[in-house]
Amino acid sequence: MSTVVDDIHHEEHHDHKPSGITRWLFTTNHKDIGSLYLWFSLIMFFIGGAMAMVIRAELFQPGLQLVEPNFFNQMTTVHGLIMVFGAVMPAFTGLANWMIPMMIGAPDMALPRMNNWSFWILPFGFAILLSSLFLEGGGPNFGWTFYAPLSTTYSNDSTALFVFSMHILGISSIMGAINVIVTIMNMRAPGMNYMKMPLFVWTWLITAFLLIAVMPVLAGAVTMVLTDKYFGTSFFDAAGGGDPVMFQHIFWFFGHPEVYIMILPSFGIISAIIPAFTRKQLFGYASMVYATASIAILSFLVWAHHMFTTGMPVFAELFFMYCTMLIAVPTGVKVFNWVATMWRGAMTFETPMLFALAFVILFTIGGFSGLMLAITPVDFQYHDTYFVVAHFHYVLVTGAVFSIMAAAYYWLPKWTGHMYDETLAKLHFWTSLISVNVLFFPMHFAGLAGMPRRIPDYSIQFADVNQITSIGGFAFGLSQLIFLWLCIKCVRGGEKAAAKPWEGAEGLEWTVPSPAPYHTFEKPPKVE
Amino acid sequence: MAENQSYYVPASSPWPIIGAIGLGLIAWGAGNTVIDMTNNQDGYGSTVLTIGIIVMAVMLFGWFRDQINESMQGLYNDQLGNSYKQGMSWFIFSEVMFFAAFFGALFYARVIAVPWLDGASNNVMTAEVLWPEFVAQWPLTKTPGGTETQAMGWYGLPLVNTVILVVSSVTCHFAHVGLEKDNRKQLTAWLGLTIILGCIFLYLQGAEYIHAYEQLGLTLDSGIYGNTFYMLTGFHGMHVTLGTLMLIIMFLRVVKGHFTPDNHFAFQATSWYWHFVDVVWICLFVVVYIL
Numbered sequence: 001m002s003t004v005v006d007d008i009h010h011e012e013h014h015d016h017k018p019s020g021i022t023r024w025l026f027t028t029n030h031k032d033i034g035s036l037y038l039w040f041s042l043i044m045f046f047i048g049g050a051m052a053m054v055i056r057a058e059l060f061q062p063g064l065q066l067v068e069p070n071f072f073n074q075m076t077t078v079h080g081l082i083m084v085f086g087a088v089m090p091a092f093t094g095l096a097n098w099m100i101p102m103m104i105g106a107p108d109m110a111l112p113r114m115n116n117w118s119f120w121i122l123p124f125g126f127a128i129l130l131s132s133l134f135l136e137g138g139g140p141n142f143g144w145t146f147y148a149p150l151s152t153t154y155s156n157d158s159t160a161l162f163v164f165s166m167h168i169l170g171i172s173s174i175m176g177a178i179n180v181i182v183t184i185m186n187m188r189a190p191g192m193n194y195m196k197m198p199l200f201v202w203t204w205l206i207t208a209f210l211l212i213a214v215m216p217v218l219a220g221a222v223t224m225v226l227t228d229k230y231f232g233t234s235f236f237d238a239a240g241g242g243d244p245v246m247f248q249h250i251f252w253f254f255g256h257p258e259v260y261i262m263i264l265p266s267f268g269i270i271s272a273i274i275p276a277f278t279r280k281q282l283f284g285y286a287s288m289v290y291a292t293a294s295i296a297i298l299s300f301l302v303w304a305h306h307m308f309t310t311g312m313p314v315f316a317e318l319f320f321m322y323c324t325m326l327i328a329v330p331t332g333v334k335v336f337n338w339v340a341t342m343w344r345g346a347m348t349f350e351t352p353m354l355f356a357l358a359f360v361i362l363f364t365i366g367g368f369s370g371l372m373l374a375i376t377p378v379d380f381q382y383h384d385t386y387f388v389v390a391h392f393h394y395v396l397v398t399g400a401v402f403s404i405m406a407a408a409y410y411w412l413p414k415w416t417g418h419m420y421d422e423t424l425a426k427l428h429f430w431t432s433l434i435s436v437n438v439l440f441f442p443m444h445f446a447g448l449a450g451m452p453r454r455i456p457d458y459s460i461q462f463a464d465v466n467q468i469t470s471i472g473g474f475a476f477g478l479s480q481l482i483f484l485w486l487c488i489k490c491v492r493g494g495e496k497a498a499a500k501p502w503e504g505a506e507g508l509e510w511t512v513p514s515p516a517p518y519h520t521f522e523k524p525p526k527v528e
Numbered sequence: 529m530a531e532n533q534s535y536y537v538p539a540s541s542p543w544p545i546i547g548a549i550g551l552g553l554i555a556w557g558a559g560n561t562v563i564d565m566t567n568n569q570d571g572y573g574s575t576v577l578t579i580g581i582i583v584m585a586v587m588l589f590g591w592f593r594d595q596i597n598e599s600m601q602g603l604y605n606d607q608l609g610n611s612y613k614q615g616m617s618w619f620i621f622s623e624v625m626f627f628a629a630f631f632g633a634l635f636y637a638r639v640i641a642v643p644w645l646d647g648a649s650n651n652v653m654t655a656e657v658l659w660p661e662f663v664a665q666w667p668l669t670k671t672p673g674g675t676e677t678q679a680m681g682w683y684g685l686p687l688v689n690t691v692i693l694v695v696s697s698v699t700c701h702f703a704h705v706g707l708e709k710d711n712r713k714q715l716t717a718w719l720g721l722t723i724i725l726g727c728i729f730l731y732l733q734g735a736e737y738i739h740a741y742e743q744l745g746l747t748l749d750s751g752i753y754g755n756t757f758y759m760l761t762g763f764h765g766m767h768v769t770l771g772t773l774m775l776i777i778m779f780l781r782v783v784k785g786h787f788t789p790d791n792h793f794a795f796q797a798t799s800w801y802w803h804f805v806d807v808v809w810i811c812l813f814v815v816v817y818i819l
Binding site for chain 2: 027029107108110114117120124128160174179181182183187216219220221226233234235240242246250313519522
């Protein structure tokens, strides 16, 4: 007993871990900041999820039962904003903070103090956004895409708060991205050349580039909304020579790369997990890198596929249709490589692998419905229906969120030093998998039948499908409480994890003990 | 890439969280200020905004003071220097993309939105039904809604300003060369001249705005031409202001004897920023004023 205490004491002494609240406020440690990001993202996931529950409760029956339409609109808007900017993006930044320095053999992120700053901006940004919900007239109610003139002429007073909160969230993302990119370019251990980097590092390098390229464009878009609404400009007002459609062009020039920002790191995670649990090398490493880069480049050329029904010239519709379909090629390469990695592998099905497998299948479904939406004439029917909602929830929930869950299970032993509870984790997986499909799959049918999105009421023929959807929604929401419980349990204790708890796992992060010491790789490791 | 040197990891610091509080106060205060202004009411918005700006200023002062002290003690190594340089380059790239949004709006309005309002492409009926009188032109001196304004010419003040800013970029470079050759006199003189040119530019830009508002009727709300004119030149002017402040700080540091020929990242970053501001102006002068 005393030796154990001694060991712990020794380890803590060696770690120089500061204590108390200032540890978290003043920290420059990438692991602390990573944990802050991850917990923040989990909290936001539940806040955004609660809003989704309000939406699903209202849509359980036709007619208006629970909330006012204006409040319903605020829920759809803030649910989207929180899930995109508060849950998915910070989760990926948290994973990047925790894992990238360990994966490339660096002692920390390149700019540790800026790292702290970019995290601590987030709570303030979301406090401002959420506080606007409690103002007279309410918060943003124009959809997370804040199309003009909904966000200019017809929006409520609090729009300025929305605009400035978006500004500081953007500042946070840009600083986070600069940090990632500089860390990867400048802090790799000797011998860790670009084509030896784990794919999670590669995908984040490309994601960071996308972030730096498009977050400032979002800042420009919200600034124009601000001046149009409050200072009499007419960027998005035809009477002054502007054009509301121009808003959509600027927004989606940001928005389309943004959706890849939320999926490319997933590709990196899945490319780490599938080889680990098939005990094989990843099939086609180089083609994975090139495919990721191709997707990123193409993401700048497809924005107007969100705008097929705005009356663009036919040439533009065709150009954006073909470019969009081209994205299926590199994405197909990736899916093929994951499947080929599993081919004749010695597979086991621990929870990270289960989530990764679900990702491959369900993300591909979301990809296929994306292809359907890319066909211009067909999109005229699908546009602004639940088919679109089904599509982007398949890529974002069973895509991005499932990959984050997979990553959490895969690296929790490294973060906490404890194995998570496998029974609970399997329960979480299966309840999530079933409920998420009950939730989102019927939306395809509602959408094809013409049910419009973002409307609190619907015609009677959509009642059955909405009831099934809502039941799936409540079940999915409840299932996530298992995950919360599991995380807390795993942090507090559990079976001790080995330095490399997964037999087939590869990478520098598994060469350090679990939990990873407060400082790792103060001297650069040699990579052969 | 790191060769066989050991890493430098900065100690924890209170400044980032203070900066986050400052930024949060600025955002919250600015939002409420705008809302108060529109509703013609007195609120706490501007007070919060002022406090936020003060907190931010204190943070910048403190953070940079610590940073400069650490650097002067020789704690930093080449690798950290590289990180700073790369970080600054990517920051400037993000600024380029911010301006790109407004240049994009200008191109879209000029090439697509305004002609369409006059019936170009497949919009003949739109023009007939909405604003049959409207004639597409650029600069858009009469909007579909009927607001009239006059265009800003490129000769006169804008041309003078272009010359001033381009010259200031050259003088900034001479100052940098002086620093690299350890010629402090050359450094101080050219840097001082750069600051003076920056201030003249800002003064003339202000004069141009007054001229535009008072004589030309060219205002922020006079349609898409005025919108793009003021947003582009305005954001550029804010960047020149920031750049000038940075140059002044560099000047004070030079006077205090900071920087050596091999260790002057702050100066280099400021000079990059100044060249970037100059390049933006050249694009702006061509696209906004001449074409």
